[in-house]
Amino acid sequence: MNFALGWLLVPWLLAQDAAVLSQRAAAAMRGQRFDEAEKLYRQLVALEPSNPMWRMNLGLALHSSGRFSQAISELEVYLQARPQPGPVHLVLGAAYLKLRQPCQAIAPLEKAMQWNKSQTELELADAYYGCKRFEAAARAYEAASRSSRRKDIARQAAHCYWQARRYEEARRLFQTLETEYWRQAEFQYEYGDVLARLDGPEEGLPYLRRAVEANPKLTAARGELGKALLALGDAAQATPHLEAASQQDVSLLLPLSRAYRALGRLADADRTLQQYRSQVTTK
């Protein structure tokens, strides 16, 4: 009888202990005493190792104290036991983002989207972007910009469409952002590049010119401006831009060679062409 009572009593005592520890841990979390919370949750995990809730809480405490790597281990243990989409997926994804592992963040964030779209979509967009999945990022940013009505997110969506070479979609967004971003060199460059590709160099030219005026060190814009000018027959104006940009992008040595040839600088043209051949072949 005493033996049986002992068996009943031990869980009861443990439960009492767990309740007390849990209350103390929760109070520590509320007070942002995350180290203390972590210790308490570790005691709870030791006390009830089969209860995944303590692993989750431990993970949240670790996440809050900035120890994301350890947090991820605990949160993943919890999610193995409770895989239903929920806020823990969002925290796990956010932890991966903090660790600059965006590709790993995608799966939990996609799961979190099934739980709460509005709270998750921006994080998911960031994860796609960091993982260079630009088209998915563009769609996620665009959705987030619609729900938040934030122009900066729409700008990021346009940038991602441009990166993903979805020029029609990029143009649609750039058109709506022109008044807000017309001073920004990168905006002028990306919009000008899109217009040059879709509608021809003459359409992109004014934007590319403004981009270079706003930031002469934006060499990618100088490269596109040089190509547009050359396509429109202005080798003289194209040449300095192509010269500057070809320092960073060897493919531009080919249009630069053409520009030299058009200007009658045949020795420069031949030298640049050979430079292009050797550098592009080894690229």
Add this chain to the structure above:
Amino acid sequence: MFGLVLGLLVAAGPWQIYPLPFRLTTGEGARKHLPATMPGGIAVFDYDQDGLLDLFFPNGAALPAGRKTSARESNRLLRNLGNMRFEDRTVLSGLEGAGYDFAALAADYDQDGWTDLLVCGLREVRLYRNLGNGRFQDVTASSGIQNQGRWCIGGAWFDYDRDGDADLFLVNYVRWDPSTEPQCKVDGVPDFCHPRYYAPEPNALFRNDGGGRFTDVSQPSGLAKYRGKGMAAVAADFDQDGYSDLFVTNDRVLNFLFRNLGEGRFEERALELGVAAPPSGNPPSSMGVDAQDFDNDGKVDLLYTALRDETFPLSRNRGADFEDAGLKTKLDLLTRSMAGWGVAFADLDNDGWKDIAVARSDVLSAKGARARSAREPLSWFRNRDGQQFVMGDAIPLAPDMYRGLVAADFDNDGCLDLVVTALESQASVIRHRCQGNWLMVDIRQPGAIVKVGSQRRSVSTSVGYASSCACPLHFGLGAAQTVDVEIQVPGSEPKRFRGVPANQVLRWSP
């Protein structure tokens, strides 16, 4: 009632689809082996000399073994019965094949009047001699054609030494070894790898010595020292010196233009002549290629397909070199969002200007992360007086993973039809009805040049991607009832015919 009839007529439109008894097998599985995204060539030729163009389709196989294991992987010969009906004659012909095959090059290499076939494969090439009785004999071993286990993806029959017979140029793609092939992902999902993960290969040239024998002249010709990632080739006399040159598209590395110097030697001049890469300087994923005179100025121009954002570069031959014509003709803008494989210059509306037909689709897997956008429709671009291209009317065939495309007249009505393949799909002939007069010139002499009015075409069988057409040369004549014709065979005086009546096939042998 008349309204109903009229409605039906309009619904039928100028294009009618005829599915063919052939389905292209790729061998694509969970592991994305590169060959699985590359098959789909077509050969169009009248193998039985009944006056109707027949079809041959090389087919894929199981991967990574690259050997055919079932009848569904068999190559396929389809005999044209007329009225767009085709019957499977593969088994009778002996053309089933054994390996993973990509391209088919038709030409009468032994000049016996029966068109033969060279089949390009993953590890071997096979030369089949047409015996004239419906059967083909594998004569590879006795021919001396040996591709050293390289992955042949296309090529061209052409007479590089002007001795009157067809020599063979083989395009080799990349070195592929399944045991070392990396596993690539696109958007986190397994997909085909970028060509940068594979080593380049040299192409090969075989001289036709007559008597069914060939000699490998890749080294002495100077071609062997150039390693590319070849996708397709066309032969044409670009510099009009009387010798056929070669243009080879390379996948993400600079294209080759091998100028024929005569005396059996070639020099690579693509960069100097302006066709190694588009004006941007970025070597694109150059795919299928065709070379024709699109602006009727008497010089052979170049067009090749590429992937999205690379446009389909069009280069106008200026005589001394080429200039980019994509911007002026608007083709750049039309094709910016497209990915293409098979391509052909073809005067689809018989107006005297060669239009462009393209088999479109992405290189990435139709089962991968980009599946939604991988399939694309067929397209054609109408040539407006050699100055500009505009989108042609829609071809009523669903978007698919199109690869091979050939334009040829399968029903002898003077309008060019199309035949296309698509990965893991049934091949189709697309019958085209058009107006305008026409002339066909049936001449089998490789390198011969035919001028019809202001138009010029040379006899060459390779076209587009992995495909060939040993077909009469087609000329649209618009409203003209008669036309002057000039035929120039290499090494002999041109023959001139004045006031040739339209709407006939002019057969000519030297």
